Amino acid sequence: MKRKVTLKQIAKELDVSVSTVSKALRNSKEISLDTRSKVQAFAKLYNYRPNNIALSLKNKRTKTIGVIIPEIVHHFFSKVISGIEKEANNRGYNVIIGLSNESFDKEVINIEMLANGSIDGFILSVAKETLLLQDYHHFYETINQGMPIVMFDRVVNEIACDKVVVDDKLGSKKAVAKLIDSGCENIALITTKDYVNVGKLRTQGYLEALEEHKITPKSSLIIKVEENKDKEIEIETLEKEISALLDKEKSIDGIFAVNELYAITAMKIAINKGYKIPENMSIVAFTDGVLSKHAIPSLSTISQHAVEMGEKSATMLIDKLEELVDEEKYQTEVINTTLIERDTTR
Amino acid sequence: MKRKVTLKQIAKELDVSVSTVSKALRNSKEISLDTRSKVQAFAKLYNYRPNNIALSLKNKRTKTIGVIIPEIVHHFFSKVISGIEKEANNRGYNVIIGLSNESFDKEVINIEMLANGSIDGFILSVAKETLLLQDYHHFYETINQGMPIVMFDRVVNEIACDKVVVDDKLGSKKAVAKLIDSGCENIALITTKDYVNVGKLRTQGYLEALEEHKITPKSSLIIKVEENKDKEIEIETLEKEISALLDKEKSIDGIFAVNELYAITAMKIAINKGYKIPENMSIVAFTDGVLSKHAIPSLSTISQHAVEMGEKSATMLIDKLEELVDEEKYQTEVINTTLIERDTTR
């Protein structure tokens, strides 16, 4: 086993000084061509690679980005990460991942763990619990220490930092408009409670779309799901609510759900109840993922372009780190949504 | 903006030496109680946190694990990561992610990037291209430098390192046995080409299960999918093959597919052709994921316990890093598979 070789060892072996080796390897013309080639040959032979940690300490930058997300077993977030990773790697950065599991404490711990020199900046999406508690001290502290943050998707408006978001309201409007255009007149909404920002915005989009088309929203057509750590329970509860809704409101001919899973759940129940999709029931979901694509029938969705969100977040962060952009100026990038028409709409 | 405070600054401020501060913070009783509390109070006030990079350099360990996987937008891999992350965090380690995108070059680059001091050890699943090229020099070099590797799922048998695998053959046998037990007599197999190890093993399991039940395998019932970087094309091609197969072999009453997507694809076509599932067509997939769970009807699968694989991998790596286990002794952990019976089997 040959341990990693260091400058010191090369210097000793070749009987020159460490600084000579260092310069020779960077091909400095301070050093004679003779020495240079000798050193370089030796380094190559022993497969010398500079130690990143030493470089980080010296340069006060690690060339790595910290990413904190609520969960990773989630199509949207893993897509965002793949976007971040792609852009980061292109620009010579590594990516270190922390999971908050939607917990405030884990988010704080993860941030503290990474903020002590391990990374140059954060890209993150805020945990639900944090949003609920509205305790943002860890973000403020990080920013105060001069470490830049880019928030994506679940952002905190009042914090001064770069942000990458989707136009949730507009996305919803597109979805609902599609349903209306294809002839739906009684469109149900399946959304989350309002404290999750995106749920709130998507609900607004639904309402506005109806109003713009002179349709009076009826609260009896809206289900607001209480989220549960145990998804099974959440979905079971939702199933009952949907079933009751469809039994009571026979006129429903369209459903807009704020995420794939709610939409799939609704579709399953509708199919069981004998609805023909999309003939007498159309469905659109926010958030495009594998589930929608491979469902039978495949679901029409609003795509959030997650990969693009990741890329954009990384670009913004790295630009700031490399001072290509004014340190004090914060931007909010809005990523477009697109309607993907598949088999649940006419 | 208050930049991060260092030992040096505290020392200067309090007019003591750096080492006194260092010791005081670690509550060494070498230092007078008076000084200790003074230093600790000051450190607390200024929210002092030791710089991880400096510690890493000093200790020659970073307390971070490098994970290299083929893709992250993939239920199995993201589950494994969540397992790794959980165990790593419990033991005070961070996780840094590299994606190979199934490419040999990207795998090599990622490993080289991280192997230069950034991490203490690797957990990885080998890229398909690497498997195909059978060029493993980057693994050998890493191990030679004294950096431990744990391979999971897609492993290279000939490399001496710890491994965590699933018993693919046995898992397949369970799946096929289930089909046979529930009355299927003509079971089709949808698998990958043999160079992907898991595809090969799963095929073997299928064959053995048939033989053990005195059923003669028929090659006409087997589809070997040519994988394609463009999944769309891969699936389109597969759709045609399945359709042709079902048209030709009317007696098929069961399908075993080596992954979810192949199974879903088969199911879609079978449904279109008027088969009733599971009444006259049963389906089981290897690999449990969201797709299976939420498909309509929901798919019976063989679960690989991905989270457990991740946890186990992390445990093995960290045990080795912390020398709780013999450095020279390599183990292969086999994770059990379980049959999850849902609505596509009787």
Add this chain to the structure above:
DNA sequence: TTGTAAGCGTTATCAC
């Protein structure tokens, strides 16, 4: 009880 100095691996500055 406190401080000095060396060392982790690297690079930049300056002296020879």
Add this chain to the structure above:
DNA sequence: GTGATAACGCTTACAA
């Protein structure tokens, strides 16, 4: 053209 030295932030053996 080469090398000694200091510095990045921290710990620790040893000296005072």
